[in-house]
Amino acid sequence: MTSSTHGECICLHIGQAGCQIGQDTWTLFCEEHCVSGDGTRDLAALQRSVVDADDTNYNTFFSETHAGQHVPRAVFIDTDPSMRNEILTETPKLFHPENVLGYKQDCKSNFFEGRFMASHLKVKEDVLDRVRLQVDLCTNLQGFFVFHAFGGGTGSGVGCEILHDLHEAFDKKVIFQPIVFPSRRFASSMVEPYNSIFSTFYTRDVVDVTMMMDNEAVYKMVELKQQVKNPDFHHVNRLIAQTISACTTSLRFEAQLSAKMVEIVTNLVPSKQFRYPVLSLSPVRGKDQERHETFSPQEIATELFETSSLLSDVSHLKTNRYLSAVILLRGVETFRPDKEEGLGSSRGAGAAGGPGYPSKTTLPMEANKCITAIQTMKDGTHRSPVKFAPWVTSGFKVGLVGIPPAKDPNDNVMGDISRLGAMLGNSTVVRQVFVRQYTKFLKLFYHRAYVWQFIDANGEIDAFYEARDGVRDIIGNYEELLRQCAQAENEQYGGSNAAVEGQTNLLETDARAS
Known part of the structure; x- marks a missing residue:
């Protein structure tokens, strides 16, 4: 039985969204x-791919049995039994059946x-038992990836309890929370804001890095960049899975510049209250666009910092200002024969060059x-420079992997691209989410809308006030940080060089809601 030289990672997929994203992620x-x-x-x-057959770093996420079976280091949990049936029906031999947990009582979209x-139906005890076996x-366990959504009852409530137990049982290990x-x-439930605020508040002290995503932005990316007119959750989940894949390449492959979990935390999170990086993926293109663009490392790195x-x-x-950023670049540039003969140019698509054609990986010097x-970049041009907080001298961590991205075989939307970049950006802009x-x-709590449903589910009215104040503190920390950046830049440059955009007027808003 072989093990990864990087150290192992265990994935937990909680709730319907967490499990569906997990299915697409493991397919990839x-x-x-x-x-x-x-x-x-x-x-x-394996022979057709560029992956080194002797590289055992894939065992970061897979455990190999004596029979040669590669079992994902993953535990799936949903209170709806249909999710378990779906996973075991679609991939009956891949996942350990006892690691796919389903129950017969729904959480009713209630944290x-x-x-x-x-706690009372022993869901977290079952999960922790399976985790300990993993x-x-x-x-050499590195840590955990815990996938869940904040809007539903299972992802928020069950996810919160599991995270607290994970933190208590494995306090020396890193916990990443996509x-x-x-x-x-759009909302699947009117009480999503309650669940989101409770989840944010009750998990703020037990996670090392919260990888921020939201459905709105992903839908827009699929619609605008992949040119899908009416995207559904399959398109969204596959794009999220591709992002998770890009963010974990340096954990699963031999890397020129390593970026292990501990290194990412060390470089990304300056202090515990600023541990909410936004994720970015580039290039995202549809099949009709893949042959019309050249994706150089410079173009990818530049696009990673665009809002789109x-x-x-x-x-x-x-x-807004960045505190730090981790950039993970993967893939190669494939050259066609006509490029070598001076008759054409190289193309970014993986299929453009084809097998057997020469390729070039990104070197550390090129990444720098x-x-x-x-x-x-100079202000006033069509692009603006990426700006960090004035006191940050070196805010970047880079990971380089020479393995091109793969594509989900069920994905008929995403183009075949030989290079891909992902970024975890710790920016003050995250407070907007x-x-x-x-x-x-x-707005809901002002009218006490649906509060009785949460009280009937063993909640307390004081929990609403505590969560409100706790999330208000998170937002306030980022706004205060941005004010400090503005003040420092104004003093340094002698003018209004920075501004605090999108302030929330928290005191005024709270007064109206109390």
């Missing part, structure tokens, strides 16, 4: 590492109902030039 992982649907390694696919089920299979916030315009590439629905990037370029749900929370 299997495609990238040539693992077939029955858990065996597809040797023919406190989820917490009650986790940990026993690890030789989460999905509700959309600005962020998986969070935010604005005013120019007037890209970073320098996006920081030194919190403000949106916070404002909706206040």
